[in-house]
Amino acid sequence: MRVCFDGSTGGGHLENYTSDYTIQVLVGYCSVYIFMQTFMIPGTIFMSLLAGSLFGQLRGVALVVFAASAGASSCFFLSKLIGKPLVFSLWPDKLMFFQKQVAKRREKLLNYMLFLRVTPTLPNTFINLASPIVDVPYHIFLLATLIGLIPASYVTVRAGIALGELTSLSDLYDTQSIALLFLIGIVSVTPTLLGKDEAQEKTTEIAVTAS
Template identity: 35%
Template sequence: MHSSAPTDTTPLLSNNTTNNVDDKKGGVRQRLLKMTPLQSFITLLCLAATVALCVFLMLKYTLPRDLPDDQRKWIKFPRNAEDVQHLSIVLEAYLAQHYYQVLICFVTTYVSLQAFAVPGTVMLSVLGGALFKFWVGLAAVLFSCGFGALCCYTISYYLGYPIVEKYLRARMTKLQVKIDAKRDQLFFYFAFLRVTPFIPNWFMNVASCHLGIPVLVFFFGTLVGVLPNSLVTVQAGATLAALASPDDFTLFTPQNIIMTVVICICLLLPIILHRHADDPLATPKADSEEQEDPLARV
């Protein structure tokens, strides 16, 4: 664990191994790191606009267009249970003949939202369960969450550092201390952070590459971390079509809450056991060194 927090003039990634590799290669990232926050924001905005345009055109020319007016109005991004229920009904007949086209549209839209940390994926997960039923919907949502988060990780690694350094520095410095203290159990600790609501998912997607979290830990930790929420939302979507009214729809059932708590406990258990385990080869510490740093606590 670091003995002291970095000063305001010390970049967060000054000692990162990936930076040293890029220095040797003369990589593109070193040039991108020199951008101002405004230049970084404009570049991200242009990239997001390009991706949004591509997704819009794909949806426009893939989803059904010859629909009556009373059904056409439901071809839109779902924002609530009523939108999901009507959209799944409208696409039911089309889905039977164009299953894979609809699946590709769903995954591409989901990944695009995750890649740029755009909110609204909860109702999209519910739609996945309503359209593709439980198992296919769960697989599509998990893949989209994991791959979309990995895209956000990559975009932040190349383009987001000037913004992160200026606007998220204090928050990341505090989190860096905690992550460094849990390096031996990093996978379980990272997955636990993804499950709990203490740190927003968008922040973890943006910040992880700058905190020294390896790609594999990030990807598989994200899959484990989003599993409880995905199970809840996809199952809710699979049962939504059977409801007489979308007003009966709810995500917070006792079973869902218990399942989330159990998964959190399972992720915390290895950290707790490792923390209290005695290493027979360890050298006894002096009394002055036995005091635990409070910042290292979960």
């Protein structure tokens, strides 16, 4: 990934190579990204930056969301098969918290999973590994991943387009970008909170009627 930050010469060579061997670069890029995501190898943020540098805004975001979702799905099923002991040993407290939240928000689970994806409440690696253990249905996991990764992917890919001006990773998430992600997260979780209030009101009404 060092070539991404080495100035215009390396970037120009990469762009020319991508233009001449588009299919090969796409297959190689997706394979590496999915492998890293599946086996929790750090560095996918640099892959997202590279997508912006090589493929532009729209194609870069689409590619990152596809590869990240495919890798997250692979991680989901791998964890379902053999990941339970690992998750219990690494994150016992987080797993207990996540399990309670999923059980409590079962009726509005998609909204809650979207909230987790667009905000840094829980790490994405943990969500990928823990979701099958706490019985999050795969279709909800996949849909929340596909939609929820778009905002962060947009921010990172946009930064990748301006790699020449990027001085540090902290430049990726300025105050405005972080505020935007939290705003999207609040909007996504609002239906869950409203549904919870309605359920409490119904319970109160039933109790009053019974008395």
